[in-house]
Amino acid sequence: MVGVFGKSVTIMYNHVLRNILAPSKEVATNTFRYTSFYNKLSAEDIWRGVTSVSNAGKKRGRGKGSGKRVAKDLNRGQTIGVGSRNFVWPGLNAPIVRGKTLIQQERLSEVNNMDRNINKIRDLMGTYRIAKVNSIDRGWSGAKMPGRSIGPPDAINEEMFENFDTRVLENKIVFIMKGNMGRKRRYSVLSITGNKKGLAGFAVAKAPEVRTALRKSKNRAAQKVIKIELCDNHTVFHDFSCAFGKTRIFVQRKPEGYGLICHRAIETICKVIGIRNLHAKIEGSTNLQHIVKALFLGLLQQKTHEEISRKTNLHVIEFRNETGLHPHIISKPESCKASKDPLSKEVSDYTQYVLDDQISLKKRKFAPFYIDSKGYNLFLKRKEQVRNQQKVRVNMNAFDNDLQSV
Amino acid sequence: MFLRQIYNYANLRASFHALQRAASSTGNTGTASATLLYNRDPQPRFTDPETQKLLQSMTQLQLEKIFQKTTVPDNSVDYKLMTMDMLEDEFRKSIERAKNRLQMPPVVQMKKDERRIISNDSALSGFSDTKYVITDITYGLRQTERKVVVRQTDGTLEHAPMEITKRMHQLYFPLTGRSIRTPRMFADEHLQRCLDEQKYLFILNRMVVQFDPFEPEFHTISSRVYQHINETKQFDILRSTRHFGPMTFFFAWHRCIDDLLYDMVRRDYLQNAAELIALLYKLHDMEPNYKNILKQIDEIKPKEDLALKELEKALKRASSDVKEDIQSAIGKTQVDFELDDLCLPFIEDYISKHALKKVQLELATQTIKEINAEKRQLFEGISKAHGVA
Structure with missing residues (x-):
């Protein structure tokens, strides 16, 4: 019994021992492949593979976003013989013989900041940032060109374009097919230049490079400058509607202080021309080139006050609310119409006359959907109680300098 | 703004009528202080047609000043096409509006606050901790007809004092621009x-806007402004504002016209200067001969259409008439020279007899005399040529 017991104990012991020493697992032999792209390709190729995008990918616009990886040049900031350990290597970073003594290889005790400096240089390499543009100088959207200023046009024969400013309106890639080159890509830039005093011109130019296209467009616009009459130096003469292609713009004259309430392209154009107050609504296509052309057509076809009085033989009289509606004679005809004649229908109304008898359809504004809802009425009821609170507050502050009644 | 003023005028006139009645009963209210106040009721003298005419003439109607640019909520511009006739009509209307804007706030006597008890009901004594103010808010009543009474805690029923009456009126029938509490800008330091x-x-x-013409504040503040x-x-x-007339009246009443006279002479408003002196004589019954000169001025002055004149000015017509060319170049007409001849002796007479700042005024008169003589010579020369x- 003892023997049996002793034997079984021995077997168990051996089993445990074996398991501890070498776990009961199938022994796997690792196979190594000694060839890979690391030793087949050159460093340059490997880096290109990691940091760039394939040609096919490039065409689809890949590798442009924030995750773009940039290859770091690890050699930058390194010099042979200088490392983290401060050593004198004769013949490498020190002369071999100084005077008549042979210089020995030697470790210097001073600590240098070699590692830190190199890391700093490498960190800078990875994080490239676009220089911050002042919010005023920014364009319509993000870091895109449209809406941004590209400065005055270049001088032509010492004819300086002083006080001129050019703004990009459109910057896009266009393709054409070439016999030998196939699909050829170019940048097309539409820009407008003006002096904010009624002189302005616009032009489209194409070039393989953005910068060239911008320059070409700017200088071409300078050659096409035309004079646009401004009313009171701040707005248009009258309401008008103008069209080019499928684009139609309805422009309204507005008083000082109104601002430019219109499409961003029209806003930019107006600013460059020198118009500060106007309301414009585009109907139809918002194609940028069409907008520019339509607006320029409209501005050029305006009737000035002198023209109107010359053509109608009537006085043009201005009534300003701010001067108590006192009649102010803007322009008088050579010979006024006989006063007894009743005014013909077409010239009796100024607005009708300047719009060439056309009437712009004013669509009725519908009341918002919630106007009849129970909740809105409740809200109005609740608001009624506190409707004068703000005024009371202001009054209390003004008289007692305190929000308590005395 | 304009409408508001008109409304305000209506209101002022209403209170003004009430005052006429009140003024006859009250005596002198003038107080001896730094601010000059009217010691008698100035209203009869002020509303006198002759005085009004003088004041209006001195105010002058300068359209550029009356219709000068102001801040308005809606500064839109309207254009119209017009024939000459329509334009003339428009100018006439505009001149009427200008005259409306120049309507002077009345100068009336300060009103005294008196306690007027209606009934003494001692049985009601202690009926409440607070007094009760009862206001008649019937629609369409004038503010002056509106009764405001107070039931005191001791049971007395009496007419409310002026201050409470004004507050109640403003509470139930608010006047645009007037606030219930006096704006702080009228406090002394501000x-x-x-x-x-x-x-x-x-x-x-x-x-x-804030005060009625019979209120003490109206008198003290306006007096302070005029003196300043x-x-x-x-x-x-x-x-050329509605306040020029009352200001001139104030100076004439208090016999301190010399500075204003000097200003008028220096600016070559000799007719106005003569009118100012006439006003002084009239208010203080000093020299009866002023009536003559006013009559003569009236005779010389042509009855011209103001609207047409302004229209001509606005059109700046290159007129074919040489006469008008000469006038516009020199800035004076034959009539103006005649008026100057008439007014200058009258002014000099005042300076020698009554003026306090004699030297200054004499110097100014002399200068303007020389300038006008030169202008006249030029005018006659060119006319002759x-x-x-």
């Missing part, structure tokens, strides 16, 4: 700052 900044028009315009103007000699700020009689 008013002084406004005066130092020479915002005379601002003060006077707001005062006219007299010190700074900025009379031109008020010229062109063969115009």
Whole structure:
């Protein structure tokens, strides 16, 4: 019994021992492949593979976003013989013989900041940032060109374009097919230049490079400058509607202080021309080139006050609310119409006359959907109680300098 | 703004009528202080047609001043096409509006607050901790007809004092621009700052809205403003506004017209200067001969259409008439020279007899005399050269 017991104990012991020493697992032999792209390709190729995008990918616009990886040049900031350990290597970073003594290889005790400096240089390499543009100088959207200023046009024969400013309106890639080159890509830039005093011109130019296209467009616009009459130096003469292609713009004259309430392209154009107050609504296509052309057509076809009085033989009289509606004679005809004649229908109304008898359809504004809802009425009821609170507050502050009644 | 003023005028006139009745019963209310106040009822003298005519003439109607640019909520511009006739009509309307804007706030006596008890019901004594104010808010009543009474805690029923009456009126029938509590700009220190900044028009315009002409504040504030103007000699700020007449009246009443006279002479408003002296004589019954000169001025002055004149000016017509060319070049007409001849002796007479600042005024008269003589010579020379009689 003892023997049996002793034997079984021995077997168990051996089993445990074996398991501890070498776990009961199938022994796997690792196979190594000694060839890979690391030793087949050159460093340059490997880096290109990691940091760039394939040609096919490039065409689809890949590798442009924030995750773009940039290859770091690890050699930058390194010099042979200088490392983290401060050593004198004769013949490498020190002369071999100084005077008549042979210089020995030697470790210097001073600590240098070699590692830190190199890391700093490498960190800078990875994080490239676009220089911050002042919010005023920014364009319509993000870091895109449209809406941004590209400065005055270049001088032509010492004819300086002083006080001129050019703004990009459109910057896009266009393709054409070439016999030998196939699909050829170019940048097309539409820009407008003006002096904010009624002189302005616009032009489209194409070039393989953005910068060239911008320059070409700017200088071409300078050659096409035309004079646009401004009313009171701040707005248009009258309401008008103008069209080019499928684009139609309805422009309204507005008083000082109104601002430019219109499409961003029209806003930019107006600013460059020198118009500060106007309301414009585009109907139809918002194609940028069409907008520019339509607006320029409209501005050029305006009737000035002198023209109107010359053509109608009537006085043009201005009534300003701010001067108590006192009649102010803007322009008088050579010979006024006989006063007894009743005014013909077409010239009796100024607005009708300047719009060439056309009437712009004013669509009725519908009341918002919630106007009849129970909740809105409740809200109005609740608001009624506190409707004068703000005024009371202001009054209390003004008289007692305190929000308590005395 | 305009409508508001008109409304305000209506209101002022209403209270003014009430005052006429009240004024006959009250005596002198003048107080001896730094601010000059009317010691008698100035209203009969002020509303006198002759005085009004003088004041209006001195105020002058300068359209550029009356319709000068102001801040408005809607500054839109309207254009119209017009024939000459329509334009003339438009100018006539505009001149009417200008005259409306120049309507003077009345100068009346200060009203005294008196306690007027209706009934003494001692049985009601202690009926409440607070007094009750009862206001008649019947629609369509004039503010002056509106009864405001107070039931005191001791049971007395009496007419409310002026201050409570005004507050109740403003509470139930608010006047645009008037606030229930007196604006802080009329407090002494703030008013002084406004005066130092020479915002005379601002003060006077707001005062006219905030106070009725019979209120003591109206008198003290306006007096302070006028006296300040007299010190700074900025009379031109008020010229061609509705406050110029009351200001001139104030100076004439208190016999301190010399600075204003000097200003008028220096600016070559000799007719106005003569009118100012006439007003002084009239108010104080000094020299009866002023009536003659006023009559003569009236005779010489042609009855011209103001609207047409302004229209001509606006059109700036290159007129074919040589006569008008000469006039516009020199800035004076034959009539103006005749008027000057008439007014100057009258002014000099005043200076020698009554003026306090004699030297200064004599110097100014002499200068203007020389300038006008030169102008006249030039005028006659050119007229002769062109063969115009």
